[in-house]
Amino acid sequence: MAPTRWGFVATGRICNDFKVALDTLPRDEHQVVAVASRNLETAQTFAKTHDIPRAYGSYAELATQDDIDVVYIGAVHTQHAPVTTMMLQAGKPVLCEKPMSVNSREARQMIGLAKENNIFFMEAIWSRHFPSYKKIREILDSGLLGDVKLVTACLGKVIAEARLERSITGGGLLALGIYPIQFATMVFGGEEPEDITVSGNLSNGGVDETVTIVLKYSGNRMATLVCSASAQLAQEAYVYGTKGSVKIPTFWCPTEVISPDGTHEFPLPPPEKPLMFENSTGMRYEAMEVRRCLQEGLIESPLMTHAMSLQIAGILDQARKVVGVVYDQDKE
Secondary structure (H helix, E strand, O other), rough: OOOOEEOOOOOOOHHHHHHHHHHHOOOOOOOEEEEEEHHHHHHHHHHHHOOOOEEEEOHHHHHHOOOOOOEEOOOOOOHHHHHHHHHHHHHOEEEEOOOOOOOOOHHHHHHHHHHHHHHOEEEOOOHHHHHHHHHHHHHHHHOOOOOOEEEEEEEOOOOHHOOOOHOOOOOOOHHHHHHHHHHHHHHHOOOOOOEEEEEEOOOOOOOOOEEEEEEEEHHHHHEEEEOOOOOOOOEEEEEEOOOOOEEEOOOOOOEEEOOEEEEEEEOOOOOOOOOOOOOHHHHHHHHHHHHHHOOOOOOOOOOOOOOHHHHHHHHHHHHHHHHOOOHHHOOO
């Protein structure tokens, strides 16, 4: 079986970590053959650091290369929709970093294009692919917790003021809030919430700072989700049922699940180069899923379907609307 040949769009911190994660996988399965940046020198430096054969000074050049099986897009949020669109139009399968779009309108257009052209496209919500998440699904399906009544999840990190600007679609929701939301929607199996209640506050830059979202589901089941760009929160998720509960520390990239039947541990392989974010070698699991989907001719992954991405984008839209965050992309 030939290796999956990756092309990288952008050279930032998340791209660094994804390349380090790919390096924990067999070289006969995953190879990065090219990297593109809007600055050739930056691309060349990244290529040299990470032993990537080719570097390009524009994303458009990468889109024309025939030997790329899938493009990983790790550019800034505002670039996700236009660059994904460019790559899909060029016939390239895409793994786009989360959030895959600034709003639902962009998300629908991107997914529509992928379906129209029958090309694989997935939002890189890496959490969904961790072995820990497989374990959580097994626990939920086993009935060990009884009937699930409540999910809680919170994620907060102090984000630098410069990254809380409206012009770059900054704020806690798109950067962090997407994780508690995706966790709740996974636990409740993609069911549409009956009601969404949101409360939050704006930063000086006009973006959301701390936001609480309460999702109410059928049968009086709830999810209480908190994200903050100005406080260090507990970074934990819990699932509470009629018979017991599960705790997931660092739930967006977990290596353990604390369940009524004990603690289940899923250690990560150590990185060969420095990482910018915690547990980033866990990005290997989404890469493995991309390869599997490409080999099986799928245009979406069952672990992170297009419908799941649209549901998350819709909840993010509603939350931003209530808090009063409006980006330029919302006005188009």
